[in-house]
Amino acid sequence: MDAAAPLLDTADWIMAGAILCLLLLSAFFSGSETALTAASRGKLKAQADKGSSGAATAMRVTEDSERMIGALLLGNNIVNILSASLATALLTRLVGANGVALATFVMTALVLVFGEVLPKTLSITYPEQVAARVAPIIRVLMVVFSPVILVVRMLVRGLLRLMGLTPDPEGRMLAMREEIVGAIALGHSEGAVEKEDRDRLLGALHLGDRTVEEVMRHRRHIEMVDADLPSETILTQVLSSPHTRLPLYRGDSENIVGVIHAKDLLREVDRVMRQNSGVADALTDLDVMKVAMKPYFVPETTTLDEQMREFLKRRTHFAIVVDEYGGIQGLITLEDIIEEITGDITDEFDVVQKEEALSRDANGDYIVDGAMTIRDLNRAMDWQLPDDEANTIAGLVIHEAQMIPAEGQAFSFHGFRFEVAAKRENRLTRLKIRPL
Incomplete structure (x- = not known):
């Protein structure tokens, strides 16, 4: 009597081994896709700078994300379809017609657990480490699959154009900036980043989005010096001013002819006094325009970042702001720009305000100076009042009310109640604000 035939012959074992290898390849492609897409380019750049060749390769691979995804998906689909076909053939041969249903069930479970969930979980846990290890292999596959990827890319882009969509070449840079802003805000909400640190980081990032008009000192608040005044009067005014640099005008405040620096003026006073042996009348010979910048x-x-670069390039800290018609609107200093990052900077010569720009009364309302900028209030209170149409709180109320309100009038918009607490001529000097 013949011996019983074995359940699996050599061909079946080879086929089972091939299915196992294909499952491992499926896990490799799935994990690589997750790692390379989830890895932080900032962390990869830091590792590459420290000498990691794998991180440097991962940086190059992820630069062309469309080509990278095409290679990974192509490889993953090939091995998944091939493994399913081999499993169907193997089980059909072993159990007959029921092999198709059994192969579908078995391969779905194996691919889901070992080809998708397990490698993706590992990759999402250690994205940079996995990306650095798999990047050299993926780079080779991108070259091998490049003809097929090129055809697929052209087909996909053609379909997108038919739908009216075109890839944005600058979208990656914009997305990276938004990612940084979002990471900082998320870090603050989770307690990992302090409010002051968040404000400084976001302030530096937003310099390119803000103009000098938004942070300048308005012309109403500019202290100027009349160049036609007697030298003694000018000297007294400069020495009594809390500012180091003062604009000089002649005839009309719109006619600014120079900027006087207190140290330059004192040097000229010292020179004149020495030449005239300390005679007090010698100050009449002082020529202010001689030392004016x-x-x-x-x-x-x-924009603020452009203006800061100009200040550094020109080695000056002071500029007069004009509108499109050449009219004086205000002045901007390097300190004003730096304060957008660090917050208010005060020294021993700054004038102390009699009333705080932001305080709270017994009823819980916030008393706000009308000239306070919306950005400063948002930073102080973590509010989200819009500053697209106005720079100050008073300007926002006037814009929303579409009128100049009277004292005591109240309005509700953007989730807050605004009441005019004080008014001087057409200016809203104090406002009461309460969140609704």
């Missing part, structure tokens, strides 16, 4: 004018639409 040439005024530097900038348009009100200049």
Whole structure:
């Protein structure tokens, strides 16, 4: 009597081994896709700078994300379809017609657990480490699959154009900036980043989005010096001012002819006094225009980061802001720009305000100076009042009310109640604000 035939012959074992290898490849492709898409380019750049060749390769691989995803998906689909076909053939041969249903069930479970969930979980836990290890292999596969990827890319882009969609080449840079802003805000909400640190980081990132018009000192608050006044009067005014640099005008405040620096003026006073043996009447010979600096004018639409670069390039800290018609709107200093990052900077010469710009009364309302900028209030209170149409709180109320309100009038918008607490001529000087 013949011996019983074995359940699995050599061909069946080879086929089972091939299915196992294909499952491992499926896990590799799935894990690589998750790792390379989830890895932080910032962390990879830091590792590459420390000498990690794998991280450097991962940086190069992820630069062309469309090509990378095409290679990974192509490889993953090939091995998954092939493994399912081999499993169907194997089980059909062993159990007959029921092999198709059994192969579908078995391969779905195996691919789901070992080809998808397990490798993706590992990759999402250690994205940078996994990305650095798999990147060299993926780079080779991208070259091998490049003809097929090129055809698929052209087909996909053609379909997108038919739907009216075109890839944005600058979208990656914008997304990276938004990712940084979002990470900082998320870190603050989770307690990992302090409010002051968040404000400084976001302030530096937003310099390119803000113009000098938004942070300048308005012309109403500018202290100027009349160049036609007697030298003694000018000297007294400069020495009594809390500011180091003062604009000089002649005839009309719109006619700014120079900027006087207190130290330059004192040097000239010292020179004149020495030449005249300390005689007090010698100050009449003092020529203020001789030591005045040439005024530097900038348009009100200049962005803060551009203006800061100009200040550093020109080695000056002071500029007069003008509108499109050349009219004086205010002045901007390097300190004003730095304060957008660090917050208010005060020294021993700054004038102490009699009333705080932001306080709270016994009823729980916030008393706000009308000239306070919306950005400063948002930073102080973590509010989200819009500053697209106005720079100050008073300007926001006037814009929303579409009128100049009277004292005591109240309005509700953007989730807050605004009441005019004090008014001077057409200016809203104090406002009461309460969140609704």
